[in-house]
Amino acid sequence: xxxxxxxxxxxxxxxxxxxxxxxxxxxxxxxxxxxxxxxxxxxxxxxxxxxxxxxxxxxxxxxxxxxxxxxxxxxxxxxxxxxxxxxxxxxxxxxxxxxxxxxxxxxxxxxxxxxxxxxxxxxxxxxxxxxxxxxxxxxxxxxxxxxxxxxxxxxxxxxxxxxxxxxxxxxxxxxxxxxxxxxxxxxxxxxxxxxxxxxxxxxxxxxxxxxxxxxxxxxxxxxxxxxxxxxxxxxxxxxxxxxxxxxxxxxxxxxxxxxxxxxxxxxxxxxxxxxxxxxxxxxxxxxxxxxxxxxxxxxxxxxxxxxxxxxxxxxxxxxxxxxxxxxxxxxxxxxxxxxxxxxxxxxxxxxxxxxxxxxxxxxxxxxxxxxxxxxxxxxxxxxxxxxxxxxxxxxxxxx
Amino acid sequence: xxxxxxxxxxxxxxxxxxxxxxxxxxxxxxxxxxxxxxxxxxxxxxxxxxxxxxxxxxxxxxxxxxxxxxxxxxxxxxxxxxxxxxxxxxxxxxxxxxxxxxxxxxxxxxxxxxxxxxxxxxxxxxxxxxxxxxxxxxxxxxxxxxxxxxxxxxxxxxxxxxxxxxxxxxxxxxxxxxxxxxxxxxxxxxxxxxxxxxxxxxxxxxxxxxxxxxxxxxxxxxxxxxxxxxxxxxxxxxxxxxxxxxxxxxxxxxxxxxxxxxxxxxxxxxxxxxxxxxxxxxxxxxxxxxxxxxxxxxxxxxxxxxxxxxxxxxxxxxxxxxxxxxxxxxxxxxxxxxxxxxxxxxxxxxxxxxxxxxxxxxxxxxxxxxxxxxxxxxxxxxxxxxxx
Numbered sequence: 001x002x003x004x005x006x007x008x009x010x011x012x013x014x015x016x017x018x019x020x021x022x023x024x025x026x027x028x029x030x031x032x033x034x035x036x037x038x039x040x041x042x043x044x045x046x047x048x049x050x051x052x053x054x055x056x057x058x059x060x061x062x063x064x065x066x067x068x069x070x071x072x073x074x075x076x077x078x079x080x081x082x083x084x085x086x087x088x089x090x091x092x093x094x095x096x097x098x099x100x101x102x103x104x105x106x107x108x109x110x111x112x113x114x115x116x117x118x119x120x121x122x123x124x125x126x127x128x129x130x131x132x133x134x135x136x137x138x139x140x141x142x143x144x145x146x147x148x149x150x151x152x153x154x155x156x157x158x159x160x161x162x163x164x165x166x167x168x169x170x171x172x173x174x175x176x177x178x179x180x181x182x183x184x185x186x187x188x189x190x191x192x193x194x195x196x197x198x199x200x201x202x203x204x205x206x207x208x209x210x211x212x213x214x215x216x217x218x219x220x221x222x223x224x225x226x227x228x229x230x231x232x233x234x235x236x237x238x239x240x241x242x243x244x245x246x247x248x249x250x251x252x253x254x255x256x257x258x259x260x261x262x263x264x265x266x267x268x269x270x271x272x273x274x275x276x277x278x279x280x281x282x283x284x285x286x287x288x289x290x291x292x293x294x295x296x297x298x299x300x301x302x303x304x305x306x307x308x309x310x311x312x313x314x315x316x317x318x319x320x321x322x323x324x325x326x327x328x329x330x331x332x333x334x335x336x337x338x339x340x341x342x343x344x345x346x347x348x349x350x351x352x353x354x355x356x357x358x359x360x361x362x363x364x365x366x367x368x369x370x371x372x373x374x375x376x377x378x379x380x381x382x383x384x385x386x387x388x389x390x391x392x393x394x395x396x397x398x399x
Numbered sequence: 400x401x402x403x404x405x406x407x408x409x410x411x412x413x414x415x416x417x418x419x420x421x422x423x424x425x426x427x428x429x430x431x432x433x434x435x436x437x438x439x440x441x442x443x444x445x446x447x448x449x450x451x452x453x454x455x456x457x458x459x460x461x462x463x464x465x466x467x468x469x470x471x472x473x474x475x476x477x478x479x480x481x482x483x484x485x486x487x488x489x490x491x492x493x494x495x496x497x498x499x500x501x502x503x504x505x506x507x508x509x510x511x512x513x514x515x516x517x518x519x520x521x522x523x524x525x526x527x528x529x530x531x532x533x534x535x536x537x538x539x540x541x542x543x544x545x546x547x548x549x550x551x552x553x554x555x556x557x558x559x560x561x562x563x564x565x566x567x568x569x570x571x572x573x574x575x576x577x578x579x580x581x582x583x584x585x586x587x588x589x590x591x592x593x594x595x596x597x598x599x600x601x602x603x604x605x606x607x608x609x610x611x612x613x614x615x616x617x618x619x620x621x622x623x624x625x626x627x628x629x630x631x632x633x634x635x636x637x638x639x640x641x642x643x644x645x646x647x648x649x650x651x652x653x654x655x656x657x658x659x660x661x662x663x664x665x666x667x668x669x670x671x672x673x674x675x676x677x678x679x680x681x682x683x684x685x686x687x688x689x690x691x692x693x694x695x696x697x698x699x700x701x702x703x704x705x706x707x708x709x710x711x712x713x714x715x716x717x718x719x720x721x722x723x724x725x726x727x728x729x730x731x732x733x734x735x736x737x738x739x740x741x742x743x744x745x746x747x748x749x750x751x752x753x754x755x756x757x758x759x760x761x762x763x764x765x766x767x768x769x770x771x772x773x774x775x776x777x778x779x780x781x782x783x784x785x786x787x
Contacts, residue, residue: 292780297780
């Protein structure tokens, strides 16, 4: 199979804007050939609040990526996020047309029925993902075509979010005369990037601990069972520290990175010193108090994810456990905390089947962007093979 | 006999942080669906309330936060969104407004809402709490400042000083006293609501209510007492007449009219009625009109709730009529405030008792992240009550 065209993935994160340039090689391997990274401006909780400032940061990140990959960027695949994204399962039911053998036509019509969701006017569908078919009550049929039955049902996962924040993210990019080729929900992209086929089959939960948002995607029985986001992230941890100890935000961020921990260590004694800064003379704070503040926030965030999954009726035990990605995954003790909360093994995820630039292929914070490239490559591939029948998401997201 | 009002005709509106809390508390008290609305500048407080309609006003002026005791801000907000207020009350048959005076939203928006009701031709009754003495002169001046405006705008005003509201609940801790006082006040409002929607054999109409609380008759106050068991009538009336809100029954003699509402089960007897009314008649002067309304509700078997509204020409202790009128005659603009205008009005009857508020830091000016009624931008350790 020939290599895919060059694909540029772009993520407007709350703390940084990342642009990755990559392509899929003959052996299905993703090669990252360039990257650009800039501190974000004008983005809060995953949502663009100042479109000009955000566009400036995007422009700088893309320029960096162009230089390092030696390409000219005209179009990108864009990740969208925000605490407003949620998913629901919708079931479509149709009678089989000729009362016996199920045809493509039946499959298409059940898909149309399942997709027809009634959302509030301010929301928009981001993705519709087939979960499984059901023929005359027989559950979990994967390919119903050619099978016999009178009634065909399909469970469809509909991912949706608020229209205006998503449109503004796209607009910040399009204002730079860059085409947005495709829009993918960041949580799904992270899952695509870090999970192996075995993990998807066994069931797994990927949590992306970003600065502004916490996204999650749960796989159960080889399909995406639920996905969504909370508008809470690492910035909240920093803010809590700044408020608790009355120190400037910059110092709080440093404290979090240098001394932070998700668990309250029993032997956490002594003080940590906060470096002086502009208008701030520096001081010492108790290590235990620092960990207490961080633990309260991170514990709460993960508990909320767990509650969401319960609401979305995701099975409580997923054999392949919890995989953490995003900048928050670097925090010491975070895997132990998550393992305790979810009652499953927990590890830090790294982008899979990716090579090239070392930084971009190893860090959990690049999971979303590498996932975007994988998504776009596979979409390109399945388009070439002419896989029809809603093949897009089935082909790409199920595997 | 007058027909009962349809419960959908009576709109109960909570204004500002305290009013919203009161309205939210009503929902659990009666099985019937209530037609309620909450008006606030604070999106977070609104999201948490279970009211039928939620009106967020002045969102662009306050960024979706509370007016934070800033009356000037509250006034700008209310005048900007006056059309929304009018739309809310236009279709109602009677508006019951609950508000905590002394805050930015509660004080000023209440006036605008009542004016809107007046213009729409909808009768209104206003229940307003006055701030605690210890909340400082700024708040109490602001509250007293709007009282004359409210008196002008509404058909009936009932003033409830927090100092007295809480005297009646004894020596509980703050966390017990607030919900209890709110619940009692909510009960009284509901008793009146029941009186109008489910009248018994003796009925009092909305106009009777408005008559007794009419601003020209003085300052109206509200007292209540519950009785249970065999001698429920006697014990309830004893407590009612000793209620701090009406300075102990003695002052009733000065009142020109008194309304007594009795909510009771089907087992209410004539003897109960005379047990209740005889002491009240005795406490009132010969000149006083006493109106009695009953509401029979099977839920209230073997217990009863008495609610009394009386307007005293000279005002009650803590709410002197003369002072509030004199003081505010020249005050067009509300007096300057002591409080930090950035403090958000979130919940509780008044916010001053919120201990050690830390705020929202860098998220101060962003849209709040509300999940299950909790503002997630406030530090987690603080919401969880963890001591550092």
